[in-house]
Amino acid sequence: MTNHTVNSPQFFLTAPSPCPYLDGQSERKVFTHLVGDKAPELNDLLTQGGFRRSQNIAYRPACETCRACVSVRILAGEFRATRSMRRIMAANTDLVATEYQAEPSSEQFRLFRRYLDSRHRRGGMADMTIGDYAMMVEDSHVDTRIIEYRVKQEGDGINEQPSGPLVGVALTDRMGDGLSMVYSFYNPDEQVRSLGTYMIVDHIERAAALGLPHVYLGYWVDGSRKMEYKVRFRPQEHLMAQGWQRYTD
Structure with missing residues (x-):
């Protein structure tokens, strides 16, 4: 797997899928990999920017018509x-x-x-x-x-x-x-x-x-x-x- 630096992470966009929270809505996510020595620093920055971690992936909603998800x-x-x-x-x-x-x-x-x-x-x-x-x-x-x-x-x-x-x-x-x-x-x-x-x-x-x-x-x-x-x-x-x-x- 490619290592990405804090300064230049690569981001990807998922295909639309049914929203698990709101009926009739579709969700998309933008995500990047959290790998290598700089992963903790990148995780801090992305979490402060509204991302969540799942395994070695940081993601956040990128829905086209809905902004209901709010980081808390x-x-x-x-x-x-x-x-x-x-x-x-x-x-x-x-x-x-x-x-x-x-x-x-x-x-x-x-x-x-x-x-x-x-x-x-x-x-x-x-x-x-x-x-x-x-x-x-x-x-x-x-x-x-x-x-x-x-x-x-x-x-x-x-x-x-x-x-x-x-x-x-x-x-x-x-x-x-x-x-x-x-x-x-x-x-x-x-x-x-x-x-x-x-x-x-x-x-x-x-x-x-x-x-x-x-x-x-x-x-x-x-x-x-x-x-x-x-x-x-x-x-x-x-x-x-x-x-x-x-x-x-």
Whole structure:
């Protein structure tokens, strides 16, 4: 595969395909490869410009007639959890989060399959195999981590690795100005825990503790119920034609 420098990446445009978020719309994406020694620097620049990473590809929407997809980043240092978010965090004090190098496991894949089969049975990832999952995790030329969320067990404070049931996983890039949540999944049977919200707040707290100003959440799609949750984490900025703008209703 050809290595591209930060100064001269090559960009490509996909053919139109049905939009997964808005009925009756078509989507196109512009993308480039994230490979070589300069991949972390390029990933930072492109993420700040509204791109997302998937394996060694950075992409962003390039739809001809629609601008509904909007890049979102949370201002970690200013974030204040709502009352409902505080209740969720309090309800999950029995969880322990552990960060690892980006290495897949069969246990992660089993949870991943349960999540897809419950939440995204008809989505584009529905047919992913364990090999596909391993590629999603490992095929990265940037600083990527796996964060596992497990139920605490007796002795976890002593053992090097927590041994309790795995209930959530986040694939996360650490960048110069923040954390980017590439993909996360969780046990769909643990609805009372609101694990999706829990993991986002946990990432905000992690970014703030590291002195990083942002948590990148990907795209908010106005009009898509699947994406409504992203605007609940305030304050946040949206990438508009004028640059990153503070979001207000």
